[in-house]
Amino acid sequence: MTFSPLxxxxxxxxxxxxxxxxxxxxxxxxxxxxxxREGGLRLSQVMAExxxxxxxxxxxxxxxxxxxxxxxxETRRSDRTICVVESPADLMAIEEAGGYQGRYFVLHGHLSxxxxxxxxxxxxxxxxxxxxxxxxxxxxxxxxxxxxGEASAHYxxxxxxxxxxxxxxxAYGVPMGGDLEYVDSGTLSRAFLGRQAFSD
Amino acid sequence: MTFSPLxxxxxxxxxxxxxxxxxxxxxxxxxxxxxxREGGLRLSQVMAExxxxxxxxxxxxxxxxxxxxxxxxETRRSDRTICVVESPADLMAIEEAGGYQGRYFVLHGHLSxxxxxxxxxxxxxxxxxxxxxxxxxxxxxxxxxxxxGEASAHYxxxxxxxxxxxxxxxAYGVPMGGDLEYVDSGTLSRAFLGRQAFSD
Numbered sequence: 310m311t312f313s314p315l316x317x318x319x320x321x322x323x324x325x326x327x328x329x330x331x332x333x334x335x336x337x338x339x340x341x342x343x344x345x346r347e348g349g350l351r352l353s354q355v356m357a358e359x360x361x362x363x364x365x366x367x368x369x370x371x372x373x374x375x376x377x378x379x380x381x382x383e384t385r386r387s388d389r390t391i392c393v394v395e396s397p398a399d400l401m402a403i404e405e406a407g408g409y410q411g412r413y414f415v416l417h418g419h420l421s422x423x424x425x426x427x428x429x430x431x432x433x434x435x436x437x438x439x440x441x442x443x444x445x446x447x448x449x450x451x452x453x454x455x456x457x458g459e460a461s462a463h464y465x466x467x468x469x470x471x472x473x474x475x476x477x478x479x480a481y482g483v484p485m486g487g488d489l490e491y492v493d494s495g496t497l498s499r500a501f502l503g504r505q506a507f508s509d
Numbered sequence: 510m511t512f513s514p515l516x517x518x519x520x521x522x523x524x525x526x527x528x529x530x531x532x533x534x535x536x537x538x539x540x541x542x543x544x545x546r547e548g549g550l551r552l553s554q555v556m557a558e559x560x561x562x563x564x565x566x567x568x569x570x571x572x573x574x575x576x577x578x579x580x581x582x583e584t585r586r587s588d589r590t591i592c593v594v595e596s597p598a599d600l601m602a603i604e605e606a607g608g609y610q611g612r613y614f615v616l617h618g619h620l621s622x623x624x625x626x627x628x629x630x631x632x633x634x635x636x637x638x639x640x641x642x643x644x645x646x647x648x649x650x651x652x653x654x655x656x657x658g659e660a661s662a663h664y665x666x667x668x669x670x671x672x673x674x675x676x677x678x679x680a681y682g683v684p685m686g687g688d689l690e691y692v693d694s695g696t697l698s699r700a701f702l703g704r705q706a707f708s709d
Contacts, residue, residue, distance in 0.1 A: 311579070312572065312597075312601070313563065313572065313573040313574055313575060313578060313579060314574070315555075315558065315559050315562060315563055315574040316559060316563055316572055316573075316574075318555050318559070319555050319556060319559040322548075322551055322552040322555040322556070323552065325541070325545055325548030325549060325551070325552055326537050326540070326541075326552075327536055327537060327540045328533070328536070333528070335598070335601070336527055336528070336598075337526050337527060337528075338559075339572075339596070339597055339598050340526070340527045341525070341526075341556070341560060342559070342560065342563055342572055342597075343572075343596065343597070343617060345525050346560045348522070348525030349525060349556055349560045350556075350557060350560050350561075351522055351525070352522040352523065352525055352526075352553075352556065353552075353553040353554070353556040353557040353560070354553070354557070355515075355518050355519050355522040356519060356522070356541070356549055356550075356552065356553040356556075357550060357553040357554070357557075358515065359515045359516060359518070359519040359538075359542070360541060360542065360546045360549045360550050360553070361550075362515060363513065363515055363516055363542055372512065372513065372516055372539075372542055372543075373513040373516075374513055374514070374515040374516075375513060378513060379511070379513060396539070396543065397512075397539055397542075397543070398535070398536075398539050401512070401535070417543060
């Protein structure tokens with residue numbers, strides 16, 4: 310015994326959402342059908358509109374339905390640094406951390422030849438053009454500290470090197486508030502290599 | 510700093526889903542926008558169609574977009590028992606447990622005078638009419654073992670008593686596979702009251 314065909318379709322479709330298995334899909338579908346049809350209808354409309362209209366900022370490739378994203382439009386931010394990130398989620402994490410006042414460039418992925426993701430998919434030509442035009446003081450390569458993120462950072466560094474702009478990478482080290490006992494050995498040895506003079 | 514207005518609207522709308530907070534909403538929205546626009550568009554269409562078209566089975570009030578639900582249409586099931594449940598989720602749980610071969614009636618809630626939920630909201634007139642017309646051997650009052658579920662079962666029992674049909678309630682007792690140490694005292698004393706002769 311199953312639900313009616315249309316309810317089954319809804320259960321199936323809900324599973325495109327990350328972290329939603331059969332059980333959660335059922336709870337969500339029944340919640341919408343039994344208790345919040347209005348909210349569900351609004352969600353379906355907003356979802357269709359967002360998926361149709363949200364594209365990339367023409368300058369930094371951040372997600373936006375406008376031509377320029379809100380960060381690129383903000384006049385008070387510095388044009389002197391561009392921070393290259395893999396995803397809009399990474400950009401938001403940096404914004405939430407606070408402190409960074411420059412611009413961004415979003416790759417929407419990392420180099421992954423096996424998956425057929427090359428430089429053109431990451432908009433690296435657009436990045437080079439942007440750096441050439443705006444001539445910032447520094448480009449921060451804030452791709453993830455993973456094999457693919459490292460490889461992407463190296464590739465971008467090679468591409469931008471002729472422009473003679475300062476390139477940097479986020480510091481590696483032990484995370485704040487952690488216990489050394491639980492830090493993996495790779496991180497720990499990078500933290501040793503990158504140790505800094507102690508100052509009060 | 511926030512996302513663009515339309516992405517923010519999507520984050521906000523996703524929170525109508527049960528168990529979805531700001532963090533999960535962001536993960537879902539970015540997943541759809543970055544990795545599965547097609548799946549998201551299909552979800553928004555199916556959701557709109559389901560919320561628009563899925564209603565109640567005219568016989569048992571189970572959720573369906575058809576006139577009769579699949580359980581009511583199944584000719585091999587017995588018409589001799591009607592099991593009254595609070596929600597389609599309860600119905601599915603009983604179906605998944607297996608063993609029950611009769612029909613159902615779905616209340617879509619329980620009596621709750623404080624929330625303004627009275628007998629008419631639970632379709633109790635339709636239930637009485639159904640029982641009168643089909644004259645089953647037994648009506649199983651499988652509302653939840655909560656104060657409101659109990660109250661609803663008692664109310665329905667009063668309403669159906671003149672029809673002189675056998676009324677029953679699910680057995681109370683200790684759950685299978687549990688440890689007595691962790692069973693609450695209310696359940697434990699009900700299990701003592703309902704103890705049965707031991708048989709090999």
